[in-house]
Amino acid sequence: MDKIKMTNPIVEMDGDEMTRVLWSLIKEELIEPFVELNTLYFDLGLKNRDETDDAVTTQAAEAIKEHHVGVKCATITPNAARQEEYNLKKLYKSPNGTIRAVLDGTVFRAPIIVKGIDPYVRSWKKPITIARHAYGDIYKAVEMEAGVGKVELVYTDPFGVEKRETVHELDAPGVVMGMHNMRPSIESFAKACFNYALSTHQDLWFATKDTISKIYDGKFKEVFNDVYEKLFKAEFEKAGIEYFYTLIDDAVARVMRSEGGFIWACKNYDGDVMSDMIASAFGSLSMMTSVLVSPEGNFEYEAAHGTVQRHYYKHLEGEETSTNPIATIFAWSGAFRKRGELDENKELMEFADKLEKACIDTIESGRMTKDLALITSLENPEVKNTQEFIKEIRKTLDGLI
Numbered sequence: 001m002d003k004i005k006m007t008n009p010i011v012e013m014d015g016d017e018m019t020r021v022l023w024s025l026i027k028e029e030l031i032e033p034f035v036e037l038n039t040l041y042f043d044l045g046l047k048n049r050d051e052t053d054d055a056v057t058t059q060a061a062e063a064i065k066e067h068h069v070g071v072k073c074a075t076i077t078p079n080a081a082r083q084e085e086y087n088l089k090k091l092y093k094s095p096n097g098t099i100r101a102v103l104d105g106t107v108f109r110a111p112i113i114v115k116g117i118d119p120y121v122r123s124w125k126k127p128i129t130i131a132r133h134a135y136g137d138i139y140k141a142v143e144m145e146a147g148v149g150k151v152e153l154v155y156t157d158p159f160g161v162e163k164r165e166t167v168h169e170l171d172a173p174g175v176v177m178g179m180h181n182m183r184p185s186i187e188s189f190a191k192a193c194f195n196y197a198l199s200t201h202q203d204l205w206f207a208t209k210d211t212i213s214k215i216y217d218g219k220f221k222e223v224f225n226d227v228y229e230k231l232f233k234a235e236f237e238k239a240g241i242e243y244f245y246t247l248i249d250d251a252v253a254r255v256m257r258s259e260g261g262f263i264w265a266c267k268n269y270d271g272d273v274m275s276d277m278i279a280s281a282f283g284s285l286s287m288m289t290s291v292l293v294s295p296e297g298n299f300e301y302e303a304a305h306g307t308v309q310r311h312y313y314k315h316l317e318g319e320e321t322s323t324n325p326i327a328t329i330f331a332w333s334g335a336f337r338k339r340g341e342l343d344e345n346k347e348l349m350e351f352a353d354k355l356e357k358a359c360i361d362t363i364e365s366g367r368m369t370k371d372l373a374l375i376t377s378l379e380n381p382e383v384k385n386t387q388e389f390i391k392e393i394r395k396t397l398d399g400l401i
């Protein structure tokens with residue numbers, strides 16, 4: 001068989017620890033035998049980030065801007081312990097934060113569903129994709145402790161005119177917080193969600209607490225509604241999908257009773273909390289995919305989990321590991337499908353489908369990594385180590401191609 005050709009490159013970002021080990025195994029066993037791989041390779045491993053004073057991360061993000069599709073391995077966000085371990089010049093920022101700052105986008109997370117790994121919520125049949133607004137609110141808030149006295153919000157416009165609102169006349173010591181968001185950020189979040197709903201053909205849900213927060217949350221509701229009416233309503237109707245707004249507590253209740261199969265757009269804090277709930281309720285962090293979608297139509301695919309440090313240390317000591325590569329493989333298949341779509345490369349898109357099917361079929365046949373074997377409803381699962389499991393997927397893939 002001839003290898004599949006790629007017209008335009010994918011921006012490939014290598015990473016750290018156990019996921020770096022997975023990265024090269026996946027390429028060697030599941031990709032390079034089938035695809036004439038055309039990537040722009042950036043090594044985001046912590047050592048190289050340190051050697052380049054983290055310039056490599058920004059270069060990779062700029063490359064995604066130019067070529068529109070990237071795939072990223074999990075990377076270490078250094079803390080003090082890591083600084084010592086890797087003898088770092090300084091504490092670098094989270095690569096994902098740096099990339100997001102360049103691309104400006106929304107992160108969509110969706111679980112991979114397989115038979116035998118059953119969601120804890122019985123009604124869920126299809127994935128629920130969480131879209132989290134990644135700017136502002138309590139994540140950019142200022143807070144203070146205050147004693148007895150008056151707390152005010154003061155806004156000064158560019159001409160020096162002030163607007164004041166009393167927060168509270170404190171008659172006892174307490175705490176106060178001021179937070180903000182900006183219309184363009186909410187707008188680009190809304191556009192990313194509507195676009196992603198169209199491109200994945202799913203309904204979009206959005207919820208806030210606008211009955212209580214009439215101005216702040218009210219603005220979110222208004223912006224979503226404006227963007228929908230002006231830019232997306234006609235397309236949604238044509239596609240036969242729906243935009244649905246409700247209160248956040250009502251949304252939570254409906255999500256629990258739903259079948260899944262929609263995108264749930266969340267304000268920053270709601271997304272932080274709900275994405276962890278959704279991930280664990282669907283079974284496993286190792287089966288969660290993640291894609292950053294920018295307003296200009298750039299896509300960066302990755303697994304939602306980290307570098308699986310504990311497994312890596314075992315691996316370094318020569319012990320056997322059973323690390324689940326599925327979300328990392330789906331990052332590659334997601335990137336291939338998008339590259340194929342943008343380049344009208346049908347073969348590449350079909351390969352993405354087959355690669356995913358090979359993963360799912362292998363698990364459904366009872367061969368899986370330890371994390372899944374612990375939660376599967378299939379009887380007598382065969383636990384495979386990291387290398388064996390990837391070889392099993394290869395066998396299934398060979399049968400599909």
Ligand code: NAP
Pocket residue numbers: 073074075076077078096285286302303304305306307308309310311322323324325371
């Ligand atoms: P983690 O790497 O996601 O791992 C947490 C635990 O979840 C693991 O110890 C493992 O449990 C289980 N797990 C996660 N992925 C798995 C997989 N593919 N197969 C099997 N089990 C899996 O999170 P962390 O330990 O908090 O973080 C480690 C490093 O990753 C940190 O340096 C952090 O900065 C980085 N990180 C990067 C990203 C990213 O690049 N997107 C995201 C999160 C964290 P058991 O040990 O019980 O088997």
Ligand code: MG
Pocket residue numbers: 272273276
């Ligand atoms: Mg969280």
